[in-house]
Amino acid sequence: MSTTYDRTELISSISFTDIERDNGSFSEDKLVEAMDLFEQYGFIRLVNVFSHKRMANLNSHYRHRYRHLLQGTNKDDLRPLFTVDVEGPFNDETFYANPHIHSFVCNILGRKCILGAMSSVASYPGAPDQRLHRDTQAIFGDGPDDYTIDKNVPVYAMTVLIPLVDCTLETGCTKVWPKSHLTPNDSEALRIDSLDPEVFVGSALITNSKLLHRGGANLSDRLRPLLYMTYHRSWFRDFYGYEDRPPVNVTNFEYRKIPDNHKHMFSWTKNTYKYIRYKAMVKRLLPRFVKKQAGKIVRR
Numbered sequence: 001m002s003t004t005y006d007r008t009e010l011i012s013s014i015s016f017t018d019i020e021r022d023n024g025s026f027s028e029d030k031l032v033e034a035m036d037l038f039e040q041y042g043f044i045r046l047v048n049v050f051s052h053k054r055m056a057n058l059n060s061h062y063r064h065r066y067r068h069l070l071q072g073t074n075k076d077d078l079r080p081l082f083t084v085d086v087e088g089p090f091n092d093e094t095f096y097a098n099p100h101i102h103s104f105v106c107n108i109l110g111r112k113c114i115l116g117a118m119s120s121v122a123s124y125p126g127a128p129d130q131r132l133h134r135d136t137q138a139i140f141g142d143g144p145d146d147y148t149i150d151k152n153v154p155v156y157a158m159t160v161l162i163p164l165v166d167c168t169l170e171t172g173c174t175k176v177w178p179k180s181h182l183t184p185n186d187s188e189a190l191r192i193d194s195l196d197p198e199v200f201v202g203s204a205l206i207t208n209s210k211l212l213h214r215g216g217a218n219l220s221d222r223l224r225p226l227l228y229m230t231y232h233r234s235w236f237r238d239f240y241g242y243e244d245r246p247p248v249n250v251t252n253f254e255y256r257k258i259p260d261n262h263k264h265m266f267s268w269t270k271n272t273y274k275y276i277r278y279k280a281m282v283k284r285l286l287p288r289f290v291k292k293q294a295g296k297i298v299r300r
């Protein structure tokens with residue numbers, strides 16, 4: 001199948017002015033248009049939903065906090081995935097409940113929707129095309145790839161991709177197969193022409209979890225980190241791919257900082273992932289503790 005570029009201006013994209021961005025306003029007309037495009041195509045690009053100052057702040061926290069994971073990778077696909085902890089600028093309602101993104105998501109998934117994941121994928125220079133996938137397996141199919149029934153089911157999970165560097169054909173766009181969320185399987189979906197929507201820093205790409213997509217190859221000499229959050233209807237959980245890491249990592253200390261009206265988005269993770277969270281914390285802090293103790297012994 002061929003790939004066409006630059007068609008995104010024509011199809012699924014909604015832009016905000018700096019004033020709309022800063023006061024969080026999403027007019028009824030724009031919201032209806034965005035929902036209509038999303039329903040038809042299975043994805044939408046929301047342009048200019050985070051200011052450059054805000055993105056610079058997220059980017060510097062991310063690069064400092066996860067520097068040990070960004071200095072090299074032993075992953076064959078050169079695309080390490082890791083959970084981004086809910087802390088600092090990530091524990092901020094203007095991030096996880098960004099006025100434009102959150103009102104769009106809530107209009108589709110309902111006001112009780114939860115945060116299913118806060119994570120990151122960083123593709124290294126030279127990373128090849130990612131494997132084709134949809135973000136959730138079929139829940140009513142004969143097998144995980146049989147979407148015959150699921151294609152008719154209302155959206156129950158959405159992914160919001162937020163790039164920390166411009167996603168272009170050079171650094172790697174998230175390649176999408178428009179309308180593939182309405183197809184019963186991947187071979188049908190692959191009959192559709194794919195698209196490479198460029199998404200610049202400050203914008204977000206939102207996909208229906210049933211949309212076929214993949215991260216494009218990173219042809220540049222720069223790391224291309226992407227933050228992603230998934231939002232679910234309140235009853236849906238996705239454990240696939242989270243066997244060794246929590247999809248959302250929020251400590252009790254951080255949880256207490258979350259405004260009451262958003263706590264329900266996080267509360268489901270607290271007991272489910274307690275053991276994995278503690279294990280990850282010990283793994284992170286133990287080397288520092290050992291180093292400190294060793295230092296004391298040497299000084300004595």
Ligand SMILES: O=C(O)CCC(=O)C(=O)O
Pocket residue numbers: 081121123130172173174175213214215216226
């Ligand atoms: O890297 C990208 O553009 C997409 C990443 C993605 O779809 C995933 O990791 O599930």
